[in-house]
Amino acid sequence: MSGGVQGFDPRTGEPVGDAVPETSQVEVDELARAGAAAFPAWSALPATERASVLDAVADALDASADSLVALADAETALGVPRLTTELKRTTNQLRLFGEVLREGSYVEATLDSADPGIVPPRPVLRRLLRPLGTVGVFAASNFPFAFSVAGGDTASALAAGCPVIVKAHPSHPGTSHETARVVASVVPPGVFGIVHGQEAGVALVEHPAIRAVGFTGSTAGGRALFDRANARPDPIPFYGELGSVNPTVVLPDAAAARPEGFAAEFVGSLTLGVGQFCTNPGLLFAPASLVPALADAVSTAAGGPMLNERMSDSYRSGTDELAASGLADLVAAGTAPEKGWSVEPRLFQVPLATFADHLDKLTEEHFGPAAVVVTYTDPAELEPVLPRLPGSLTGTVHAAGTEHEQAGRVAEALRPVVGRLIFNGWPTGVAVAWGMHHGGPWPATTVPLHTSVGATSIRRWLVPVTYQSWPDDLLPAELREGNPLGIPRRVDGVLGVH
Structure with missing residues (x-):
């Protein structure tokens, strides 16, 4: 370990608590490999069971609210009322994604019947979205809960079936450490990890086991990591929220x-x-x-x-x-x-x-x-x-x-x-809902197609796969005849629960 990340009280500039040790590259590698090893089981877990885990994480954070808020206030000076509300927003985000998983339309299940009479002939096609793999999430400075360790990026990625490794923000290392401890106590081993320190963040983006990255922060810092993600031998998606004058x-x-x-x-x-x-x-x-x-x-x-x-x-x-x-x-x-x-x-x-x-x-x-x-x-x-x-x-x-x-x-x-x-309103305040879009053209984000807030933010961590002419018993449950999960699907062009 190369050193420690020290928290400070912005009201006085004085240190708060003990420094959190920086994460070595060896430790980053171990966490990334653990995430990759956990991915098959976590992604295969039925969506309703992942939803129950997210609800349990929310419950655990709510149970630790007093201590987490007090520590966050000492490190950020954002105030107990604001931070109390923010932590509740954070747990509500986790529960929202539980609802998204139970509702089921997020996989965009699409079924086309065979039609040999058209040109070209159409075979039986079944399409849905599948999780990418282990992802890295960079916590934000200005929201130590809602856009941080257990924030929206983490919640949506876990919901998608992706293990998450968070890069903690140095403005609130103690809060990040304690929040991570709560999350890790609930999720299965390897599904969640945290790293501290700038070098650890770079190593996370460049690690071959990481399949995508979410980032909230400065334009300069985000652009540097975006370039690293694209310079890899295997470039990966980098979903950055950067600067905005609104x-x-x-x-x-x-x-x-x-x-x-x-x-x-x-x-x-x-x-x-x-x-x-x-x-x-x-x-x-x-x-x-x-x-x-x-x-x-x-x-x-x-x-x-x-x-x-x-x-x-x-x-x-x-x-x-x-x-x-x-x-x-x-x-x-x-x-x-x-x-x-x-x-x-x-x-x-x-x-x-x-x-x-x-x-x-x-x-x-x-x-x-x-x-x-x-x-x-x-x-x-x-x-x-x-x-x-x-x-x-x-x-x-x-x-x-x-x-x-x-x-x-x-x-x-x-x-x-x-x-x-x-x-006739004001932009501060971003509702956590199905209809929210929190994104925009560069430099607001690196990928304006996607949102980092709301139910559809899960789409960043998923990729489409089509199954052609496969027997029904070998298909994912979401694509089988009879719709055993009872989720919304598009069948021969018609959207419904069928």
Whole structure:
């Protein structure tokens, strides 16, 4: 072991607990081989039995909630109320995937009867999705539970039938270690493991037993690992969630109707979790008349501690550089505690013409409670600019009842560059549901086809296999005549439970 990963209290910068030992490459190899050895039995386990294991993991985490939340608060400063809710979200995700497994449509079972009379003749075809193999999951910094050790990537991969090895985030090593202990106490041996340390993460991506990787983190870190995944002798899927500025457009009548109320809601979303949300509304298009209300709201808003010193330094240096660039004006700054890694909210303003001329620079993400307001005079001016934005997880439109036609045009301009369109709401907060899509074009994600939140996130860990002309007794249960599992299937083009 090459050293330890130390947790810190962001409120003070002081160490929390003992350092967690880094994982050696030998240990990574052992975990990956154990996952590969466990894969045949775990993937062959009936879906309803895997669902019961997921429910048991959720129950075990709920039983350990008090100690896990207290440790996470010490390492992240996100607060007990927020973390309590986040842990419940995490266990709800696990239970959701139990429901997905019991419902059964996730395998996309498709049955085609033989038809020798068409050109070309069609044999008996049976198709379904099967698990990939052992996968690696990189935990996020900003959600120590919901996007971390037992978070959505882990839950969906385990549900799919894939063993999981998690790369813990260094911002909360103790929390990760304890969460992993709870998970490992429930699942079968080899089905779950955890590694600590940067070198262990690289070794995980490059290990031949790893068949796919899920990642939530910075664009730079994600791109480096994405390149490693693609440089392997056998390239593997890398599902990365990276950077996102989440453009929000407020149309004139909506802005004029209640400027102070709108500004308060915007700042509430901007500063939620000290702005450390992947869906933080960092780019706002608004009439200039709204800026005073926005500035007043930001100037009275309080910041707080970032998750780690690097993030705090990056936020300060990035926003200082923007203020000194001559491209945008710093129109308001809030307050922040002096101790630890705290930062204050910051609001910048730039005219649309300047923004359009310097779009690459002015759309850089400043992870934290900072936003750029782009002022315009006519909403029609936005339509050629919005499709040029970098990919984001979300795009939002605020409109009055008189502006629905314009809102539709703005939404259509945003649609190619975002994964979720929101009307008269705020992007922070991602529901765990069948209909959720949490993805988007680069740099929001590396694969915009897929989501990392919601029931369909299981699709990332599955690949299609077609069985041609096989006897019924040799087929997977999902494809047999009579539908013994009673799951939704498409039979000769018709979708139903048959």
